[in-house]
Amino acid sequence: MSQSLNLANLANLPSAIARPNYAREALRPGILHIGVGNFHRAHQAVYLDDLFNAGKDHDWALIGAGIRSGDRAMRQALEPQDWLTTVVELEPGVDVARVTGSMVGFVPVGEDGRAIVDALDGPGLRIVSLTVTEGGYCIDPATGAFNPEHPDIVHDAAHMDAPRGVFGVLLAALRRRRDGGLAPFTVMSCDNIPHNGQVARDAVAGLADLVDPALAAFVREQVAFPNSMVDRITPATTDRERAILSERFGIQDNWPVFCEPFRQWVLEDNFPTGRPALEEVGVTFTPHVAAFELMKLRILNGGHAAIAYPAGLLGIHFVHDAMADPLVSGFLDRLETEEIIPHVPPVPGVDLQDYYRLIASRFANPGVGDTIPRLAQDGSNRQPKFILPSTRDRLKAGADVTGLALESALWCRYCAGTTDAGEPFTLDDPNAARLTPAALAAKDDPSAFLALRDIFGDIADASLFRSRFETALKSLWRDGTRATLQRYLNADG
Secondary structure, eight states, X not given: OOEEOSXXXXXXXXXXXXXXXXXXXXXXXXXXXXXXXXXXXXXXXXXXXXXXXXXXXXXXXXXXXXXXXXXXXXXXXXXXXXXXXXXXXOOTTOOEEXXXXXXXEEOOOOSSSHHXXXXXXXXSOOEEEEOOXXXXXXXXXXXXXXXXXXXXXXXXXXXXXXXXXXXXXXXXXXXXXXXXXXXXXXXXXXXXXXXXXXXXXXXXXXXXXXXXXXXXXXXXXXXXXXXXXXXXXXXXXXXXXXXXXXXXXXXXXXXXXEEOSOXXXXXXXXXXXXXXXXXXXXXXXXXXXXXXXXXXXXXXIHHHHHHHHHHHHTTOOBHXXXXXXXXHHHHHHHHIIIIXXXXXXOBTTBOHHHHHHHHHHHHTOTTTOOBHHHHHTTHHHHHHHHTHHHHHHHHHTTOOOHHHHHHHHHHHHHHTSBOTTOXXXXXXXXXXXXXXXXXXXXXXXXXXXXXXXXXXXXXXXXXXXXXXXXXXXXXXXXXXXXXXHHHHHHSOO
C-alpha cells in the first residue's frame, strides 16, 4: 500500500527511498524562487537538498513563489505534503527515487505580486532565483533586446503598488529594500536564455527607467545578476508518472518529478550578500559561463528543436521513439555535425563532439518519457534563441544553410497545425493565432512566414536562406516529411 507524502510519513516510506537526513525545522530560508515547476524541483532544489544532506548551509532553504495560475496549482499540490517532492531519476533498468526537503514554504499566490514583495522585505532572503521560461523576459525575439512595450511592463510601470509581472515584482521589492536600508538581493536567472543574467538585469532596469531614473541607476549599480547555464531533461508530470510512483515506489505524491540522471549547473560567482557552497555538490563556478551557455543552447536546445518538428509531423509522441527513427536521428546528426557545432566557440575543458554524443544518448533514453509536444512548444520564443543564431553565423561566414533552413521549414509546416497524415493538433505557442495563418499562407507563398520579422529579423533578407527555406517548405508540402528528410540525408555535403 502506498503512503501519502508528508513529513509525518517520511519514516514509513520504503527503505530504498532516499529522504532528507537533516531536520527540516532547523532550515532557514535564504532563497525565494519564482516559478516552481518541474525543472526547478529537479535541479536547484536537488542541489540544495544535497548540500543540506551534507550538513552545510542550512540557512539557504527555498521559499516558493509565483503569480500565474500554474503557480497557484503547484502551491495547492505541495502544501498538503509539507512542500516535499519526490524526484525519480529514470534510466533503463535503474530507476532511483528520492524525497527532497529543501523547500520550506510557498508564498500565497494572488492576482498580483504584492505577497512576494512583502516576503522579500527582510534580510534573510538574499537570493531571488527564476525559472519563468524563455518567453517570460519581455524581450524582442528578433533582437534579444528588452521590450518596454510588453503588456506586463506597461502595466507594472503604471501600477508598481500591485505589479503583475515578475520584473515588476522584483523592482517593487528592490525599491522597498532600498528605501528601508536593506541590501538588495541577488537575482539569479535559471532560464535557457543567452546571457540570462544580463537579460534579467535589462528587464528590471528597463522597467525602472520607466518608473524612476534614480531607481534604475540603483539597479544597474547595486544589484547583482549572475549569468548561469542549467541543464536537466525534465518532462511534464502526468497521471502516468503518478501511477508509476505509487505502484513502483509506494508513494502518493500530488506532483512528483521524473527526470534523467544527468544534471549540470554553471554559475558566475557574483553574489554580494552571500550564497550557498554549491561547488561542494557539483556546481561549476566560472567566469566563462557564456561559453558553456552557448554550447548548451546551440547543441542541446537547438537539437531539441531539430527533432521536435519532424517527429511531430510524423506523429511520433516520445522523444526516444523519435531518436529510434533513422530519418529523424539522421537529420539531427547531420545538422549538428555540419552546421551547428562548427560555429560553437571552444569551451574550456570540453570536446564539443563528445558533448554532442552525450546529448544524443540523453535524448535516446527511453526511461525519461520526454515528449515531442513538450519540445515543440513555444517555438516563436525558442527558434530565435536556439536555431536562428546558428543560421545567422553561417550566413555571415558565407556557408550554406541547407539543414538549418530545413529546420525552419519544418517548424513552419508544424505551425500549420496538422501532421503529414492530416491529423490536427493544437499549436502550443503564445503566438499561435498569427503563426498558423502565416504557416498556411506559406504553403503557396513561403515568404508569408518569413514576414514574421520579429522572429526572423534580418535572416529573412538573406537570399540564400530564403531560397533554401522555400525549397524545403515546398518539398514538405508536396512530398512529405519522410521524403524530404531522406533527400537531405542523401545529398552530398
